[in-house]
C-alpha cells in the first residue's frame with residue numbers, strides 16, 4: 505500500500521508533510537491527504553501546550569428513538585461523567601457536536617473542497633424563473649412575481665460553501681425579471697428596489713441599470729433616470745437598449761423643462 509503522500513522525488517522540497525505517518529500508522533482520510541498545511545501554522549500548532557486528559561466512551565441511549573438507538577459519548581475515565589468537576593473536564597460541547605454531526609441532514613455538513621454543487625439546485629432555480637416568464641408573458645403578474653421570488657429565494661439560500669458567483673447570477677436574473685413584472689403592474693417602488701438589488705449584486709450588468717432607469721421614469725424622476733442610464737453606459741457604452749432609453753428620457757426632460 506502506498507503511504508499517504510508517497511512520491512518519488514528527493515527531499516528537501518517545498519511542500520510540508522503534515523499527514524505523514526510511519527508504517528502501521530493509521531491512514532488519514534482522503535481529504536487530509538490532499539491537505540498541504542502552512543508550515544508556519546503547523547509549527548504554531550505544534551508549539552501550543554497540550555495535556556493528555558484521560559477519557560472513556562460509553563453507549564448512551566438516544567431519547568425518542570424507535571427502535572431505541574444509542575450513541576457513543578465521551579465521559580471522564582474515572583466517574584464516567586460527560587461533565588465532571590472532580591476530573592475537571594466537560595465534554596458536553598464535544599458530545600453535542602458529535603450528536604449534531606450524526607443526525608444533521610447531509611445539507612448541513614459542508615462537503616470537502618472542490619465538490620460540485622448538486623445540479624438539481626440550478627435546475628430548480630431555473631425552472632422557477634421560467635415558470636415566472638410564462639406567467640409574465642401571459643400577463644399574470646402575481647404568479648410571475650411569486651415564481652421569480654421563489655427562484656431568488658432558492659438562489660439566495662444556496663449553502664455558503666457554493667460559489668457566490670453562481671448565487672449572485674441566479675439571484676440577479678430572478679430579481680431583474682421581478683422588477684420588470686412589478687413595472688408592468690405599475691408598482692414602481694418595488695420595481696426600483698429590485699433593480700437596485702440587481703445592481704448591488706452585479707454592477708457591470710446593464711440590465712440592472714435599465715430596470716432602475718425604467719422604475720425611476722415610472723416614479724416621474726426623469727433626471728435620476730438619466731443618471732442611472734449614464735451609470736449603466738460606463739460598463740457598455742454601445743448598449744442599444746440603454747442608448748435608446750436615454751434618448752427617450754432626455755426627450756421627457758426637455759418636455760418637462762418647457763412647461
Ligand SMILES: [Zn+2]
Nearest residue numbers: 580583588591
Ligand atoms: Zn470524573
